[in-house]
Amino acid sequence: MRVDLFDFDLPPERIALRPVRPRDAARMLVAAGDAPLRDAHVRDLPALLRAGDVLVFNDTRVIPAQLEGTRGQARIGATLHKRLDLRRWQAFVRNAKRLKEGDEIAFPAGVTATAEARHEDGSITLAFHGEEPVEVLLERAGRMPLPPYIAGKRATDEADRSDYQTMFAARDGAVAAPTASLHFTPDLIAALDAAGIGRETLTLHVGAGTFLPVKAEDTAEHKMHAEWGRIDADTAQRLNAARAAGGRIIAAGTTALRLLESAATPDGTIAPFEGDTAIFITPGYRFRAIDGLMTNFHLPKSTLFMLVSALMGLERMQAVYAHAIGEGYRFYSYGDSSLLLP
Template identity: 40%
Template sequence: MLLSDFDYNLPEKLIAQTPCQKRDHSRLMVLNREAKSISHKHFYDLKQYLKKGDTLVFNDTKVIPARLIGHRAKTGGKVEVFLLRRTEGNCWETLVKPGKKAQIGNIIEFGDELACEVVGHTDFGGRIVEFKFDGIFEEILDRLGETPLPPYIHEKLADKNRYQTVYARENGSAAAPTAGLHFTQELLEEIKAMGVNLAFVTLHVGLGTFRPVNVDNIEDHVMHKEFYHIEKEAADIINNTKKNGGRVIAVGTTSIRTLESAAADDGTIAPTAAETGIFIYPGYKFKIVDAIVTNFHLPKSTLIMLISAFAGREFVLSAYEEAVREKYRFFSFGDAMFIE
């Protein structure tokens, strides 16, 4: 299957630069896979499509201020260090710009209270760095780091909390699980009052989620691994939902990848903590996910491939064409889809 099979034309003016004023007032395109129908709603209408006994599964990861701007200790040259994931101790996988200037042994300083040494290379062109500091790393990072917005967002975010879900609680992501940005605390309470279960899993979003595909044959693409975990409480809720005939509805592609990574062939799930490099594209047989809440994704991305695996490539691309015609807002701060 070719990379060009997942391309579509998107006018730049439809790329959302700021979030919707009210989280749940974004638009919602509803896709019915069986009827091949498309409906146009608002996100607060999602309740119409949920049933008592369903379970919504959310990724409760929290975005860290993962972008650090520093200088090389020897030359004073400016360096950007983008944190991807902690490996062990104070060592992190990172992307460094300019990478050619970041060789093993180089020291990068971020003011007086934080520095790092380049201690290794990664197989994706990144660097392993070891941080040196006095105090609590998370507090220092909160002071010195910046919230990393995607490169297609050019406007400064007035409220940095708008790039966090209202249920974010597990620090560790380099990017937000953006399908969840549409939920308000009030909407979650209303959904819960309907008899719909809420389950929370964690996948720390890293390079695997947003790394571009650079091969013509998509089957040659290798996903970067990301850490996830599922607690017993969430596993029990999900298993009971399947047992009782309810639907497991994944909120976002990271929740989908978490569930499908952990699911057994019989559609059950167990408490798990592991890394996943799962790459879902058309031909994949879903084990556990019955419906999806998702945003609109970049052309030729692994995310549009995942959605195409669930709903069919031609149906998904036709829906994207309609979204362009109807002037939906795209990507992280854009509108949403419900696929049932």
């Protein structure tokens, strides 16, 4: 499909630079089938789902994966996006032309790394020196990797260390937050429990590739970056049992959705999964694992707007986004939410 079909005009003032407080006070636009759109709030979620439904969350934890350093007199910026092994990460590098294989980069707090292989996508492997885990080094030298549409408007600060982390964060490895889950609070989880709505977790370490624009003119020419994920056997079994009992599987975010669909067999059974996925969902895709999605509002011409258009239909999502823009909904990572029930 032509990528320009997924374009729309977004006023810059609709981009949220900070989250609302409390988190579950964010607005939520509900699109259920062909029914009229409904303006609600995230805290209304227990009344919008049914007993027996299951929300699936991503328990990845965002690491401070943005680094600023030097090679000689040249300033080098690096955003880690995929772990290769204990000491080596692929990174998107600013001023990458100033680096050659074997160069050493000095980051703050005594953290150093050597530039190794250059990859087809332009990223570079960085091998970190020393014995401490790379995550420990990043806590000293790195900062939270806010999306460029926020970081380009204000500096990252200490508040982002908690604001850009979900309450489910348990497993280090993401360089972008699974932002749909940023809206959840202990009070909301208690209300969901009381309403008989189940919850499960999986792990998908979100990479910086999620922020990259689609540069191709046709979706068939776009290549997704691979991300590592895991669904254990017990979780898969419980999800299949819930669905067999009539419950709906509602992905809390596109990252959870993409991993569930990667793990699904042709008959819709969710199988255990561990490994990389580069699934790219566009209109025409037949969903197998999920029955609904809670997600924030996404960039024009992004792979994520293509995904929600695949779920609901392009014309329906164009109407959803036109309503959201007209009614003042806040967009992107720190913005409001939508509940999409095809």
